[in-house]
Amino acid sequence: xxxxxxxxxxxxxxxxxxxxxxxxxxxxxxxxxxxxxxxxxxxxxxxxxxxxxxxxxxxxxxxxxxxxxxxxxxxxxxxxxxxxxxxxxxxxxxxxxxxxxxxxxxxxxxxxxxxxxxxxxxxxxxxxxxxxxxxxxxxxxxxxxxxxxxxxxxxxxxxxxxxxxxxxxxxxxxxxxxxxxxxxxxxxxxxxxxxxxxxxxxxxxxxxxxxxxxxxxxxxxxxxxxxxxxxxxxxxxxxxxxxxxxxxxxxxxxxxxxxxxxxxxxxxxxxxxxxxxxxxxxxxxxxxxxxxxxxxxxxxxxxxxxxxxxxxxxxxxxxxxxxxxxxxxxxxxxxxxxxxxxxxxxxxxxxxxxxxxxxxxxxxxxxxxxxxxxxxxxxxxxxxxxxxxxxxxxxxxxxxxxxxxxxxxxxxxxxxxxxxxxxxxxxxxxxxxxxxxxxxxxxxxxxxxxxxxxxxxxxxxxxxxxxxxxxxxxxxxxxxxxxxxxxxxxxxxxxxxxxxxxxxxxxxxxxxxxxxxxxxxxxxxxxxxxxxxxxxxxxxxxxxxxxxxxxxxxxxxxxxxxxxxxxxxxxxxxxxxxxxxxxxxxxxxxxxxxxxxxxxxxxxxxxxxxxxxx
Numbered sequence: 309x310x311x312x313x314x315x316x317x318x319x320x321x322x323x324x325x326x327x328x329x330x331x332x333x334x335x336x337x338x339x340x341x342x343x344x345x346x347x348x349x350x351x352x353x354x355x356x357x358x359x360x361x362x363x364x365x366x367x368x369x370x371x372x373x374x375x376x377x378x379x380x381x382x383x384x385x386x387x388x389x390x391x392x393x394x395x396x397x398x399x400x401x402x403x404x405x406x407x408x409x410x411x412x413x414x415x416x417x418x419x420x421x422x423x424x425x426x427x428x429x430x431x432x433x434x435x436x437x438x439x440x441x442x443x444x445x446x447x448x449x450x451x452x453x454x455x456x457x458x459x460x461x462x463x464x465x466x467x468x469x470x471x472x473x474x475x476x477x478x479x480x481x482x483x484x485x486x487x488x489x490x491x492x493x494x495x496x497x498x499x500x501x502x503x504x505x506x507x508x509x510x511x512x513x514x515x516x517x518x519x520x521x522x523x524x525x526x527x528x529x530x531x532x533x534x535x536x537x538x539x540x541x542x543x544x545x546x547x548x549x550x551x552x553x554x555x556x557x558x559x560x561x562x563x564x565x566x567x568x569x570x571x572x573x574x575x576x577x578x579x580x581x582x583x584x585x586x587x588x589x590x591x592x593x594x595x596x597x598x599x600x601x602x603x604x605x606x607x608x609x610x611x612x613x614x615x616x617x618x619x620x621x622x623x624x625x626x627x628x629x630x631x632x633x634x635x636x637x638x639x640x641x642x643x644x645x646x647x648x649x650x651x652x653x654x655x656x657x658x659x660x661x662x663x664x665x666x667x668x669x670x671x672x673x674x675x676x677x678x679x680x681x682x683x684x685x686x687x688x689x690x691x692x693x694x695x696x697x698x699x700x701x702x703x704x705x706x707x708x709x710x711x712x713x714x715x716x717x718x719x720x721x722x723x724x725x726x727x728x729x730x731x732x733x734x735x736x737x738x739x740x741x742x743x744x745x746x747x748x749x750x751x752x753x754x755x756x757x758x759x760x761x762x763x764x765x766x767x768x769x770x771x772x773x774x775x776x777x778x779x780x781x782x783x784x785x786x787x788x789x790x791x792x793x794x795x796x797x798x799x800x801x802x803x804x805x806x807x808x809x810x811x812x813x814x815x816x817x818x819x820x821x822x823x824x825x826x827x828x829x830x831x832x833x834x835x836x837x838x839x840x841x842x843x844x845x846x847x848x849x850x851x852x853x854x855x856x857x858x859x860x861x862x863x864x865x866x867x868x869x870x871x872x873x874x875x876x877x878x879x880x881x882x883x884x885x886x887x888x889x890x891x892x893x894x895x896x897x898x899x900x901x902x903x904x905x906x907x908x909x910x911x912x913x914x915x916x917x918x919x920x921x922x
Contacts, residue, residue: 309384310551311525314570314616317381318356318368326377327354330916335361336452338903341445341621343910343917344369345899348621348628350921353377356616363441367617371526373628378635381526385551389639392548419544421469422553424567432613436489437606440571441617442482446589447900450598451483453588456618458521458532459494460564461505464512469556469564473501474542476532479520479573484584484598493585494518494577494602506577506602515576518604519563523570523618525550533632535640535698561607570615575604589897592661592857593624596748597894599755623897624853625658633658648696650689652710655717656702659849660856663746666702667717667724668693672709672766683707683736683764690762694740701746704856705762721794721848728773728796728833731765733867734878738762741862750894751860759862774798774831781829784821786814787837791845797834799841799851805888808863815866815884822868826881829868837886844887858887 311317321327334340334357347355348370354377357367372378379386442452457479462472480486480493496502509516521528527550531542543554555567563574582600590596620628633656645651650671657665670689690707693699708715708727717723738761745751745758752758773796781790781798789801800818805811815837822829836855838844844854859865864886867879910917 309381311381311527312552313525313568313612314368314523314618315614317371317526318354318616321354321371321377321381322356324380325353326380327356328352328917328920329356329358330910331358332910332916333359333361334910336363336367336441336443338444338447338900339907340367340369340441340443340619342899342903342907344619344621345623345627346904346907346911347917347920348373352917352920357441360441360617363439363617365439365441365611365615365617367441367443367619369619369621370628371618372530372620372631372635375631375634375638378631379638382549385527385549386639389545389549418547418551418553420553421541421543421547422555423469424555424557433611435609435611437481437492437573437609438489439609439611440481441619443617443619445621446595446623446897448587448595448895448897449483449589450480450584450586451486452481454479454481454520454522455620455622456522456529458524458528458566458569459496459502460519460521460566461502461516462564463505464509464514464516469543470541472541472543472564473505474521474532474546475502476529477502478588479604480585480588484586486583486603490606491583492573492575492604492606493583494604495585495588495596496601509577510579513579515578515605517563518575518577519565520573520575521566521569521571522573523616524566524568525552527552528554528566528568529618530632530635534636559608563607565610570612571617572608572610574607574610576607577602577604581605587894589623590748591622591625591627591629592664592746592748593853594748594750594857594894594896597750625661625849630658633662644696644699648689648692650685651693653717654693654699655720656699657720657852657856659720659852660704661746661749661853663698663701664703664749664751665852665856666693666699666705667720668705668707669715669717670707670709672711682732683766685709686764686766687738687762690738690764694760694762700744703745703749703751703758703760703859703861705760707762707764709766720852724797725773725795727763727765729769729771730767731763731833732770733833733883734871734880735876736763736765737878737883738764739862739877749857750892751858751864751890753860753863758860761861761865771796771830771833773833778828778832780822780825781832784818787818787821789841791841793836793845793851793855794848796832797836797851798832799836799838799844801838801841802888804839805886805890807891811864811886812866815886818884819866819868819870822881826869829882832882835868835882835884837884837888839888855885855887858889858893859885 477496531546585601740760866884868881870879
């Protein structure tokens with residue numbers, strides 16, 4: 309379907325049983341987010357909130373709440389987009405078999421953005437920030453946020469839509485020190501195109517023009533989060549995916565306006581003008597805390613006729629952005645192997661908050677005349693991965709090669725078992741210290757600052773992984789409740805973390821108890837030190853979330869019988885990961901019980917959502 313608007317998409321979803329209308333008045337302060345999460349967790353439909361307290365505008369959520377619904381919205385273009393991305397890596401294929409790719413050429417005709425005269429529908433009326441549905445998602449959030457923005461900027465040296473950047477960077481609309489209707493907060497992370505644009509504008513002493521599009525066809529929303537190949541414009545991608553050219557115009561202040569969007573907020577970001585932004589319950593499952601981020605001075609706010617405000621809720625995975633990720637992988641699965649030679653698969657693990665943990669399958673082709681049993685090419689590939697776009701935000705990279713081509717990164721448990729069966733902890737750990745990590749990851753030494761580790765394993769199977777707790781771990785002093793997280797990984801519980809000096813003493817104590825028991829620990833390559841071992845081991849998702857979001861590799865990884873030789877660190881016994889909560893960590897997001905009880909009315913008999921969760 310070539311949707312011309314968000315409302316056209318919602319009507320199509322409703323016609324096919326994928327949407328429910330909520331007619332009761334709902335409070336944007338915590339209630340709307342709580343309703344969304346309950347429906348998402350139950351695998352429910354998209355939602356249209358028709359009566360938002362304090363706003364005359366409707367709101368919609370959970371459009372991308374399932375991979376099936378996401379693919380339904382793009383049912384006429386999905387396969388064509390996959391072919392186009394594939395052809396970018398191998399354009400000769402179209403020349404060799406043109407009859408197979410004739411439709412991709414027709415689809416590509418939708419790619420070029422279409423400049424409209426500055427007129428309706430998006431210019432239907434000018435409104436104020438305070439007119440919008442000001443949705444606060446989590447109790448400790450600093451205010452209301454835009455969670456599905458399409459933030460548009462242009463290169464000051466090469467203006468125009470074809471050299472522009474469209475990204476999804478959250479926007480704070482209210483709270484903190486922002487002057488209502490005059491100022492909003494712009495949060496973006498490292499390695500984003502908008503950062504390049506702002507840097508150039510700053511050097512010239514000029515404000516950066518920013519337009520925030522909200523709503524419009526769903527292809528526009530998805531395009532803002534796509535990790536597109538270098539040189540591919542988000543606007544051209546939106547046109548191909550949506551089956552309709554991206555329509556835009558410039559207003560009389562020179563700001564770009566998406567004429568299919570439901571709302572457009574335009575403004576200016578002046579050099580070195582920052583204000584505190586946050587907190588915000590984010591996709592790692594913790595609050596990102598208050599930090600100075602660019603201040604955007606609002607110029608105008610536009611709304612189309614009968615505009616609808618789309619939103620989502622992020623928090624500890626899985627959430628709606630999990631489905632986003634699955635959809636993106638299906639669309640672009642072939643792109644990363646084309647960009648990084650030797651890579652077969654890369655998977656950012658959603659349960660671990662996406663950026664903290666990457667799994668990869670590479671190749672070992674360097675010495676065919678002398679078969680190797682240790683990582684060689686894998687290390688080159690690992691460095692390439694950690695230097696590529698958003699993949700560079702990864703903190704843990706587990707990488708291996710599989711000559712049988714039976715392994716996949718998307719079966720996380722099987723992948724981890726395969727790698728842990730082969731890892732040599734004296735050789736296969738490679739640290740990157742004092743480097744950048746995800747802005748939202750508070751396990752490091754400061755904002756954007758921390759460390760990385762590559763665990764690269766290759767060769768024959770070295771060990772059988774334990775599936776029960778070895779007896780040697782059942783009578784330790786100060787470390788208790790040993791619990792199996794997965795084969796080869798045991799969680800131990802100990803006192804709460806106080807400081808790194810005490811932590812080192814505690815790990816030295818553990819080492820003293822285990823350094824003569826290495827034979828009994830052969831099947832245990834990893835020990836996780838936790839505040840609650842039962843919680844960590846209860847599910848695979850708990851293990852992934854706790855272990856890889858609460859550890860800074862350079863500071864929180866130890867080893868039984870560890871050593872340093874020629875600047876290489878390794879250990880002869882198990883690797884020890886201290887995954888306790890540290891004082892500098894951000895608090896986890898948690899639902900408000902009172903709000904949860906309050907929204908029960910919608911799910912009770914007679915409520916708009918009665919029976920939706922059945």
